[in-house]
Amino acid sequence: MSNPDGQKSGGDRDWSVVVEDGIAKSNEPVSSAVAEPAATTRRHEPHEPPRQPLPEKLYKPREPVHNKRVRGPFRTFKWLVMLVTLGIYYVTPWIRWDRGPYAPDQAVLVDMANRRFYMFGIEIWPHEFYFVAGLLIMAGIGLFLVTSAVGRAWCGYACPQTVWTDLFQHVDRLIDGDRNARIRLDRAPWTWGKVFRRGFKWTIYALIGLVTGGAWILYFADAPTLFRDFFAGEAAPVAYITVAVLTLTTVTLGGFMREQVCIYMCPWPRIQTAMLDEKSLIVTYKDWRGEPRGSVKKAKKEPEKFGDCIDCTQCVQVCPTGIDIREGPQVGCITCALCIDACDKVMADIGRPRGLIDYATLEDCEREANGAEPRSPWRTLLRPRTIAYFLIWGSIGLAMLFALGVRSHTDLTVSPDRNPPFMLMSDGSVRNSFTLKLRNMESRPRDMEISIEGLPGAVMWSDTINRRDAAATQVVTVPADQTRAVRAYVMVPEGTETRDFTFRITSQDEQGETDAVKTRFSAPGDS
Numbered sequence: 469m470s471n472p473d474g475q476k477s478g479g480d481r482d483w484s485v486v487v488e489d490g491i492a493k494s495n496e497p498v499s500s501a502v503a504e505p506a507a508t509t510r511r512h513e514p515h516e517p518p519r520q521p522l523p524e525k526l527y528k529p530r531e532p533v534h535n536k537r538v539r540g541p542f543r544t545f546k547w548l549v550m551l552v553t554l555g556i557y558y559v560t561p562w563i564r565w566d567r568g569p570y571a572p573d574q575a576v577l578v579d580m581a582n583r584r585f586y587m588f589g590i591e592i593w594p595h596e597f598y599f600v601a602g603l604l605i606m607a608g609i610g611l612f613l614v615t616s617a618v619g620r621a622w623c624g625y626a627c628p629q630t631v632w633t634d635l636f637q638h639v640d641r642l643i644d645g646d647r648n649a650r651i652r653l654d655r656a657p658w659t660w661g662k663v664f665r666r667g668f669k670w671t672i673y674a675l676i677g678l679v680t681g682g683a684w685i686l687y688f689a690d691a692p693t694l695f696r697d698f699f700a701g702e703a704a705p706v707a708y709i710t711v712a713v714l715t716l717t718t719v720t721l722g723g724f725m726r727e728q729v730c731i732y733m734c735p736w737p738r739i740q741t742a743m744l745d746e747k748s749l750i751v752t753y754k755d756w757r758g759e760p761r762g763s764v765k766k767a768k769k770e771p772e773k774f775g776d777c778i779d780c781t782q783c784v785q786v787c788p789t790g791i792d793i794r795e796g797p798q799v800g801c802i803t804c805a806l807c808i809d810a811c812d813k814v815m816a817d818i819g820r821p822r823g824l825i826d827y828a829t830l831e832d833c834e835r836e837a838n839g840a841e842p843r844s845p846w847r848t849l850l851r852p853r854t855i856a857y858f859l860i861w862g863s864i865g866l867a868m869l870f871a872l873g874v875r876s877h878t879d880l881t882v883s884p885d886r887n888p889p890f891m892l893m894s895d896g897s898v899r900n901s902f903t904l905k906l907r908n909m910e911s912r913p914r915d916m917e918i919s920i921e922g923l924p925g926a927v928m929w930s931d932t933i934n935r936r937d938a939a940a941t942q943v944v945t946v947p948a949d950q951t952r953a954v955r956a957y958v959m960v961p962e963g964t965e966t967r968d969f970t971f972r973i974t975s976q977d978e979q980g981e982t983d984a985v986k987t988r989f990s991a992p993g994d995s
Contacts, residue, residue: 532654533727533790535637536647536782540809549625550634558679561686565589568911570948578688584949590872591949593909595879602868606861613857615743617849618827619750623737624804629729632680632722633788636673643669647785673723674715681714727789731800741799746830749848751803753783753794753825756837764818776820783807783825793825803827878916878981879907880973889990896962898991904954906973908946915976918942920958923969923989928958943976958989966991 563575565588572579577586585592585600592599614621623630643665644650656662685707686694697703698711721729730737744750762774777794784792786807791800793807811825823842832843848854885901893899908914919941920926927938931954938959946952956971972984 530728531790533788534640534647534650534654535788535790535806536785536810537641538782538786538806538810538813540806540812542805542809546625546634546804546806550631553626553628553631554635558683561683561691567591568948570913571911572690574690576687577690580688591909593879593907595907596875599868599872602864606864606868609857609861609864612743613854613861615740616745616748616857617854618803619744619748620737620740620801620803623730623740623802627736627802629721629734630788630802630804632676632718633726633729635676636722636726637788639669639672639676643672670719670723673719676722677715677718678711680718681711684714685710727800730789730802737799737802745853747848747851747853749827749829750797751793751801751805751808751825752797752828752830752833754823754828754833754836755794758794758824776815776824778814778818780814782810782814786810876981876983877909877979878914878973878975878983879909880971880983880985881905882971882985882987884987884990890992892992893959897959898962898964898989899957899959900989902956902958902971902987904956904971904973905951906944906946906954907951908948908975910948912948913945914948915943915945917974917976918944918954918956919972919974921970921972921984923958923960923964923967925961925964926958926969926989928956930957931955960989960991964989964991965993 560576561574564573565575565586566573567586571591572586574586575588577584579586583594590599611622640650644653653662653665682695682698685698689707694703694707698707725733758775758777760774761777761779762770763778767774767778781792783794784790784807786809787793788804788806789800789802791798793801805827808825808827812822815822815824826842828836828842829848836842881904883903883905885903889900891899891901904918906916906918908916918928920928927940928942929935929938930942930944932944933942935957938957942956944952944954966989968986968988970984970986972982974980974982
């Protein structure tokens with residue numbers, strides 16, 4: 469604010485500083501201004517870097533991948549793997565396996581209600597879960613073996629996400645046409661024709677998801693019975709919930725998210741990257757041979773100037789994840805090798821040798837870049853690392869086969885009563901109580917003899933055997949494929965001290981299988 473004479477008031481004073489000959493001068497009245505060196509009166513303004521404009525969106529929107537149809541040996545192999553894996557998944561629950569009248573006749577069954585796992589002629593009980601753990605360990609080491617030998621072959625051919633994505637992509641191709649037709653349809657406005665095509669395609673998506681989820685629940689119950697009950701509305705609610713969840717996830721992950729699962733969601737590519745070494749096979753673009761890129765016409769005019777790559781982008785157009793392998797190894801590459809099929813076809817058409825994009829190790833890439841001849845990729849299978857993985861994997865498998873071959877179908881567990889540990893009878897004898905669990909893992913009822921070893925003068929009876937019939941051995945019948953709990957009372961003469969003894973069971977059939985458990989008999993004076 470200025471006074472009538474044009475001078476500024478105190479509240480509106482201009483405190484700016486003018487520097488003349490190294491002396492700072494203020495424009496305030498001379499009486500109040502203090503002349504100071506410029507270095508002590510200049511106001512320091514911190515330097516701030518120029519701010520970058522924030523992106524409009526934090527996440528890049530997905531660009532649909534419309535991969536092109538391709539033919540070649542790797543595509544044929546991919547077809548074969550897809551048919552085999554899907555066939556195994558959908559057909560296995562319907563395979564029958566006769567186990568007799570007392571066991572289910574489904575070849576592969578996870579019987580949650582009775583806590584059993586059936587796989588053809590093998591029946592796994594809960595106390596034998598180490599067999600399942602062994603299978604899981606073998607699966608893990610098998611992945612290590614495959615990765616060290618042929619890179620991410622699991623991702624490229626056998627991973628469920630890859631298999632179902634491939635199936636959905638074939639549905640796209642069947643309904644909407646090949647790559648160019650799908651791109652045009654995507655960019656076209658929403659007409660009734662496009663709505664019909666989308667609706668028809670998504671209906672097929674849903675049917676595939678329904679069949680996938682439906683096949684999964686058939687592994688947990690008798691398939692024909694559950695199939696009939698499911699469509700009659702008589703199945704358990706958990707069956708409908710499971711099918712609904714699996715249908716939704718199958719359609720979402722395989723139909724709409726596809727390559728995003730492989731690139732962003734799945735941790736396995738990161739793990740595999742750490743497991744690869746310079747001797748592992750990967751899909752590689754040989755840039756020392758392909759660069760610089762140029763068309764066929766340019767290469768004819770100046771053959772020394774251009775490499776073999778004619779920049780046709782066929783390798784990019786056939787890729788199911790939409791990457792450009794010419795940019796080098798990357799997480800998005802699942803090594804399905806469809807780009808090799810596409811490139812080999814182009815090389816054959818223009819009369820150049822195949823292998824511009826090929827399976828190769830980093831070690832071989834370096835050799836070839838230095839002028840050496842290509843080597844067969846199959847030799848990478850035989851090297852110390854893969855042999856070590858194979859030996860470990862095979863050893864676990866042989867150990868499991870041996871354990872399955874020699875395992876007994878009779879099993880016994882013993883639990884002594886702890887409170888009270890013993891009872892002193894009126895005649896001076898001592899009685900202990902035990903709970904015996906007799907497992908009959910045969911698909912037929914069996915009589916089993918229970919005997920006592922290492923406890924002189926001992927007799928026993930049970931809830932179903934009268935005390936008058938007490939003896940050192942008893943025979944009980946165990947139903948087929950079941951566990952029978954027996955409440956056993958063991959009594960010894962007066963004066964018997966605390967000591968260890970053994971319960972033994974022996975099947976009364978031609979097999980004569982036996983099992984024994986050592987336990988302890990408590991008597992007065994036991995500390």
